[in-house]
Amino acid sequence: MTRPLIMGAVAYAPKVVTIWEGFKEYFRRHDFEFDFILYSNYERQVEAQFDGTLDIAWNSPLAWVRAQRMALARGQTVRAVAMRDTDCDLTSVLVVRSDSAVVASGGLSGLHGKTIGFGALDSPQANLIPRDHLRTQGLLAGRDYTARRFDLLSGKHGDHIGGERDAAQALMAGEIDAAWMIDGNHLAFSREGVLPAGATRIVARTGAYDHCNFTASPDAPTDAVDRFVGLLSDMAWDDPDVRPLLELEGLKAWRSGRTSGYALLARAVDDEKFYDAKGNILAADYRY
């Protein structure tokens, strides 16, 4: 039997098993040997990209930043080979209650002394990039505002949106003054009724950043990776056999990987001292 391409993915929710079993079946239908290993956290998954365990990994943006730094430190290269259409150009928004005195203008000075809700410590979208954004506005946690973390499932880099949802609920309950979330989650929480229509207002928005990508490990077999990417590109939304998989994974089409959308996060990782330049974990209170 041909050695399958081994992919790593983080099991942030039960549906992850359904998704990758479905992909495995899809690849097998196309005579491509593929298997996957599930990890409970991104840190161990990224490390497995450097010990020969994984050929490729479905990485969070933070995992990508770490993989890139670890590769650089070893004189190796990792490649972002594919991503979802929905991974491109995300922004996070800072939301307040509609009756809040905080306004978007004036450099967010209204946030002074307020309590702001963030997602998990390792969430790029609801912690690292938002903190970076506030820092660029001259606002530092502990000095200018109180940060309250809604830490759920550490090690999963915020993939589990429960932290953002908890923050949104705390906002509506009046426990905090503002909450960070991905722009799409602001709409999702509105659909769920967590954020009643018109009850909240966006007062800040981060710059655009990219989200997940398939990261090829330094020693990944190129032909197999190319075939993998080719088969991903062939997954058509029109095809009723693959549409459920695309819906579960939250995309309409796969795109080629790009690395231009991770600069904001890389800066935030440095500023927040989450990883060092070699990809070592610095954050002292990070458990995964």
Added chain:
Amino acid sequence: MMKNFMMQKEIFLPLIIDIEDLGLDAGAHLLIKHGLASVPVGGEIVVSGRVPGWEAQLSAWCRAQGHALAFAADGAHITRSDIHAGRWRGATQTGHADPQQHGAVHEHSLPCYGLAARGATVEAGAPEYAFRLDKKHEVWTDNAADLYAQAVAAQWDPEQAIDWHAPFDLPAEVEDAVAQVMTYMIENENAALVVPARFLGQLHPHFREVQAVLAIQVADEARHIEVFTRRLRMRGREPALSTAGGQASLKTLLDEADFSVAGFLLSVLGEGTFVSLLNFLHEHAPDPVTRQIARLASRDEARHVAFGMAHLLRRLEREPEFRTRLANAVEARNDALSGTSGLNEEVFDALILLAAGEFTPAAIAIGYARVQALMIDMAEGRLGRLLRLGFEEKTARRLAALHTRNFM
């Protein structure tokens, strides 16, 4: 607010949609969707808004929807993607809601129609449901919708329709006889409930009108069981005797897997006979409550018979040879029940007593004669229905005579 799609000297200006101060967290996406629907794939609309952060919301929405988005001085330019059409490629059209329309009810309803409303467009890849009864000729009746409408209009509330406080006082022997007859009727109605209920679960929902008839038939029987039980207990009685022969007769109805054959045995022959019995009770029952119950239940049962007849007439018109199958079913059932005693003695005697009304030789003589008349009425009813179904008279008489002595 939507501004007009303008055409000036062959130049198409993009549709401009101002969502004003409505956010996409409050429904503004509907205005945008509506606008996009009015331009072709690849066409562009321009959106402007006032609510703080509307740009972020719009970006998130377009990303999720697969539409390209670019911001310019005059607003957000959205290019309509063709991704949404993709979901409906290869979709299945499932007939029409109105059964009168041409092609409305398919001869063979497919597993992939699933639970969709008849007439709906079903996305490819929807799960397949294994409904055993999926062929029109096996289940359909052209007047099912009318029969259902009649049934809905004729529903009655036992609390309102029956005067449970009407005064009467029966001799203990007669009251016992009423309890025995009610016991027997409940048993039979249990069969009349379970048989359509089983088919209901196997029937493809594409045949909505037939589904509705079966459902209300089940509800009718549940109501009958309730009122028979209530009458039985009115004077402190418990249900009386249930014989092996009676149950064996009913079991053959439950064992019949063919919808049409089961309908023939249960509705046309069984419930048809039951209508005679209910009419008998309406006329001769010794107390007003039983008489009222019998009258109301008889009306319902007559509808059930009408449905069975209508279905069989349609099927036999298309498949005359199916008559042989029906005849065989009566004979097979007769054979299966040959070792049983038929109508139990207790029920027969109870009917005499009930029709007598009192425990005297003169009254019993009248009761006996009335039950004999009932037997003749039942046999004639069966014969009449068999003739209407197109059986030759000789065959019809033979089959009518072979019908179970348990009545149902």
